[in-house]
């Protein structure tokens with residue numbers, strides 16, 4: 001039997017986390033060959049994640065150039081040569097990174113159908129998040145299978161004219177990843193978070209500079225105001241984040257600055273947190289699983305589901321607002337408790353199974369699939 005070949009192109013930490021469940025679900029299908037391509041966009045942080053999920057890339061591209069622009073130009077050429085050589089029947093990309101966009105573009109030019117995981121997230125502000133909003137909109141223009149994580153994402157795609165039959169509501173694969181690691185390592189929400197630490201992450205490009213410094217000053221203010229609380233901050237490896245984080249926060253007794261955590265380490269840190277301050281997309285989606293109240297350090301979010309469900313609040317990268325809102329939650333257990341009592345609005349842990357089913361129906365249709373499609 002000639003197996004159908006599926007290429008998965010990805011390059012950053014969050015893409016690896018969100019594509020790992022898809023990779024494993026597809027590899028379980030005997031009719032498919034699955035190739036994982038790592039673009040090299042993230043180095044050490046990607047290696048940690050690949051290890052966490054037991055993935056060895058089939059193709060490893062070389063990253064050259066420190067800037068996103070230089071990476072992009074070089075990677076596009078490497079991907080085109082790769083796609084021209086391979087006989088992929090489908091190319092899968094996830095989200096909104098440069099790697100995802102370049103993978104979709106390379107496949108599109110070589111007439112390989114593109115499938116998009118986490119399709120339809122939007123702020124409709126091309127400046128925020130930059131460049132992700134532009135990248136994900138462009139991926140939607142060239143993809144032919146759109147896997148929407150939520151009903152809101154599905155509606156956005158429909159409004160943009162994507163035919164309903166090209167969209168599948170799957171749930172977010174990050175919940176699958178989280179459930180997988182928690183089950184394997186016995187991590188359970190045990191109701192102790194009120195005693196836990198404050199967990200902080202920050203890396204968004206559009207907040208670099210003044211706004212990121214304001215955020216770190218707010219964390220320092222909180223550490224001084226709530227000296228009984230420990231602050232845990234795994235710092236993104238980008239020097240643009242490392243430098244101000246260390247300048248502003250080093251030396252505070254109750255603040256721990258660490259290297260980025262592997263996925264298991266991060267889930268342990270999250271389950272034991274009493275409060276999360278973050279500009280991360282993935283952490284906004286993971287926190288509700290453990291009922292961790294979340295303050296989003298951005299002006300907008302493409303994940304309003306968490307805000308609407310009552311488990312997250314948008315405070316922006318603003319020193320006063322962060323200190324005020326965080327202190328309210330730390331000082332008033334009832335206010336924090338209200339944010340904990342929700343189920344995760346982003347997924348049920350079955351997204352990868354739904355995606356694998358859709359891939360099989362397209363590439364290896366049974367008579368029944370063919371009848372449904374006709």
Ligand SMILES: CC(=O)N[C@@H]1[C@@H](OP(=O)(O)OP(=O)(O)OC[C@H]2O[C@@H](n3ccc(=O)[nH]c3=O)[C@H](O)[C@@H]2O)O[C@H](CO)[C@@H](O)[C@@H]1O
Nearest residue numbers: 014015095096097129132234260261262263266280281282
């Ligand atoms: C505009 C935007 O929002 N774009 C997002 C962006 O991703 P992000 O903002 O979620 O990125 P990060 O915050 O780097 O990663 C988060 C993940 O990493 C884990 N983690 C974190 C720190 C650590 O020390 N150890 C860890 O294990 C953590 O648990 C979580 O799962 O790109 C993705 C791909 O396109 C998109 O899906 C997503 O929309």
